[in-house]
Amino acid sequence: MVLTGDYHTHTKYSDGKNTVEENVAAAVKCGLREVAITEHGYAHWMQGISRKKTAEYVARINKAGKEAGIRVYAGLECDLQGVSGKVDLLPEEYENFDIFLMGMHVPIHYEHLRDYRFGWLSMPRKILHIPPTKSLVRYTTRAFVNAVEKNPIDIVTHLNYLCDTDVAEVAKCCRDYGTYLEISSKKGHFTDNELEKAAATGVKFLIDSDAHSVKRIGDTERAEIQILRVGIPLEQIDNIDGRAPTFRFAEYKKHL
Ligand SMILES: [Zn+2]
Ligand SMILES: [Zn+2]
Structure with missing residues (x-):
């Protein structure tokens, strides 16, 4: 599989080790046509980028893109904050970014006290291989579905990492709204069965x-x-073999 674009990378603006310019240079070196810089979101209290730094961050990405000659997206990997579907990127902030990722992370500011369930309750169960309760799975699934319905999210990152959802339900919603599901090469997040479903x-x-x-x-x-191993049809993967993704967020912004 030849990757055309890598749409999820971090730099020193959150918990990555390198600079924006170094990430872009690495993307050029490995022959990518596109790369996205996607720091952790504003509600992530350990590694999130701050709102104060956003202008500098975006300007640096845009400058690096112009100099590199490949498409470089300025983005965020936003956080799921509540069962309502709330995430930490507000519509008035959309103009700053080109790409909108969203995933569940644990050390974040949740919307309500009850929303701590899908972070702090799911994580220890997942680590200790304790099956989740049906109600916890329903709750977390509802949160993802609401987020994809209410926000023009391009990519749901590492679904089911440190949490459990009904993957087919979330996938159906992503399919209907034009949101991609990520298959991460960093960490295992889908079981084979979940990926197949x-x-x-x-x-x-x-x-x-x-x-x-x-x-x-x-x-x-x-x-x-x-x-x-699972035998996923390769045509369903939009950033390999010369294909380029069509992003929902960019389309959404055209109509603002
Ligand atoms: Zn990430
Ligand atoms: Zn993540």
């Missing part, structure tokens, strides 16, 4: 590195092994 809905996937250092930009190995 997601693919059966017809949802489109992107393979992303979630690189936190330049060494991993463009890396697909872990994702590729699982994709081939």
Whole structure:
């Protein structure tokens, strides 16, 4: 599989090791046509970028893109904050960014006290392999579905990492709204069965590195092994073999 674009990378603006310019140079070096810089969102109290730094961050990405000669997207990997579907990127902030990722992370500011369930309750269960309760799965699934319905999210990152959802339900919603499901090459997040169920809905996937250092930009190995083992139709993956994704957020912004 030849990756055309890597749409999930971090730099020193959150918990990555390298600079924006170094990430872009690494993308050029490994032959990518496109790369996105996607720092953790504003509600992430350990690693999120601050609103204060946003203008500098975006300007640096745009400058690096102009100099590199490949498409460089300025983005965020936003956080799911509540069952309502609330995420930490507000419509009035959309103009700052080109790409909108969203995933569940634990050390974040949740919308309501009850929303701590899907972070702080799910994580220890997942680590200790304790099956989740049905109500917890329903709650977390509802949160993802509401988020995809209410926000023009391009990519749901590492679904089911440290949490449990009904993957087919989330995948159907992503399919209907034109949101990609990520297959991460950084960490295992779908079981083979979950990936198979997601693919059966017809949802489109992107393979992303979630690189936190330049060494991993463009890396697909872990994702590729699982994709081939499960037998996912490669046409469902929109950033390989010369294909380029169509992003919902950019389309949404055209109509603002
Ligand atoms: Zn993440
Ligand atoms: Zn990430």
